Amino acid sequence: MLAFLIAGELVATGIASLLGLDLGDQQEPWWELGYSLFFGFGLVALLLLAWVRFFERRPLATIGFNGDGAKRFVRGYLGGLALLAIVIGGIGIIGGYRIEAGGALQAADPAVALGAIGILLAGFIVQGSTEELITRGWMMQLVASRHGLWAGIVFNCVIFAVLHGANIAPSAELALGLVNVALVGLFLSLYAARAGSLWGVCGWHAAWNWLLGLGFGLEVSGNRIQTPPLIVDLAPNQAVPWWITGGAFGPEASILSTVVLAVGAVWLLMRRQAAGYGGPPGQA
Numbered sequence: 188m189l190a191f192l193i194a195g196e197l198v199a200t201g202i203a204s205l206l207g208l209d210l211g212d213q214q215e216p217w218w219e220l221g222y223s224l225f226f227g228f229g230l231v232a233l234l235l236l237a238w239v240r241f242f243e244r245r246p247l248a249t250i251g252f253n254g255d256g257a258k259r260f261v262r263g264y265l266g267g268l269a270l271l272a273i274v275i276g277g278i279g280i281i282g283g284y285r286i287e288a289g290g291a292l293q294a295a296d297p298a299v300a301l302g303a304i305g306i307l308l309a310g311f312i313v314q315g316s317t318e319e320l321i322t323r324g325w326m327m328q329l330v331a332s333r334h335g336l337w338a339g340i341v342f343n344c345v346i347f348a349v350l351h352g353a354n355i356a357p358s359a360e361l362a363l364g365l366v367n368v369a370l371v372g373l374f375l376s377l378y379a380a381r382a383g384s385l386w387g388v389c390g391w392h393a394a395w396n397w398l399l400g401l402g403f404g405l406e407v408s409g410n411r412i413q414t415p416p417l418i419v420d421l422a423p424n425q426a427v428p429w430w431i432t433g434g435a436f437g438p439e440a441s442i443l444s445t446v447v448l449a450v451g452a453v454w455l456l457m458r459r460q461a462a463g464y465g466g467p468p469g470q471a
Contacts, residue, residue, distance in 0.1 A: 217303045217414040224310030228317040235320055250324040251385025259382065263390030270391075270447055271398050275405075277443045279421075283432040287404070288420040300415040304401050307412070311401075315392030322347050322372065323379045323388055336380065344372035354409035355435050363430060364408065364440035370448040371395075371439075377455035399438065406437030 239250055247253075278284060291300035322343040331339030348369040355361050375388040382388075400407040404416035423432035433440035 217307060217412060220412060221303075221306050221310045224307065224314045228314045232313070232317040232320055235325060239325065250320070250328060251379060251383075252324075254384050254386070256384075256386045259384050259386035260390040263378075263387030264394040265390075266387070267391035267394030268398055270451065271395050271438075274438050274441065274443050274447050275399075275403060275421075277447075278432055278438060278441060281427065281431055283424050283427045283441075284421040285424050286419055287422045288415070290418050290420065291415045294415040301417075303414045304417050307401055307414075308397050311397040312389075312393040315394075315396055316389035318347075319375065319379075319385055319389045319392050323376055324385045327376060327379070340373065340376040340380075343376060344369045347372035351408050358435065360429055360434035360436040360440045361409075363442070363445070364433065364436035367439050367441075367444045367448060368408065370445065370452065374448050374452045374455065377452055381455050381458050406433070406435065406439075408439055409436045 236247065239245060239247060275284075291297055291304060294300040326346065327339040327343040329339070330342045348365045351368045352361070352365060355364075375391065378391065379385055379388045396407050399405055400410075400412040401414070401416050402418050404412070404420035404422075423429075423434065429435075430440075430442050432438070433444070438444055
């Protein structure tokens with residue numbers, strides 16, 4: 188896994204340097220973020236897909252890209268939007284947010300703002316799908332084929348949380364945020380296993396990140412996107428405890444996210460698992 192991540196990022200960073208882009212800065216403009224989402228993550232996805240198809244010699248259906256992909260993806264996307272709206276709405280009802288500015292239509296140049304939002308929507312589809320391909324598509328199945336499904340779920344959830352561990356400085360917000368990121372991993376692992384497909388979780392992940400950062404201008408796992416959001420630009424109300432708003436990590440470190448994700452995971456646990464999802468590496 189690390190080899191795919193490192194190789195993809197090295198190539199993308201090298202090309203970015205030639206183009207004069209400065210990647211990795213949390214205050215990077217939206218077009219540099221768009222480059223990272225499309226090319227950084229896109230190259231990682233292509234490398235991993237090529238590995239599965241040509242080295243492991245198995246069809247992509249074995250890692251979850253099967254069935255009616257468009258329908259499953261849209262259903263997952265709508266589910267991601269709905270769950271995040273519940274979290275944001277709950278925090279807002281408690282008084283956890285203040286409005287910093289209006290949305291894209293009230294920006295100095297609405298056309299540019301809306302264009303950025305549309306481009307980054309596609310970018311987050313690439314980014315979210317790549318992370319799902321690595322964790323719930325390939326890694327979970329690799330471990331599960333040797334040690335069972337629950338070992339695969341636990342392992343990919345831990346790795347998923349670790350990958351977000353350096354997003355902000357060590358703090359209480361980071362600790363709860365990583366717990367919730369692991370819960371996201373659990374929820375999406377169960378979702379993929381129950382659905383028997385990876386398409387839905389790709390849509391869910393893309394929608395969650397996009398609406399969080401570009402719908403309301405909030406931090407996405409500690410990272411803030413530098414463009415006017417689609418709906419309204421929100422900021423945490425400092426009079427409300429951080430464990431409600433999520434503080435510097437954003438709503439993913441909110442106790443409301445913990446509750447919503449835990450309820451979702453329990454609901455999925457009660458559903459019957461779909462048959463035919465995945466298989467051990469090397470299986471045709």
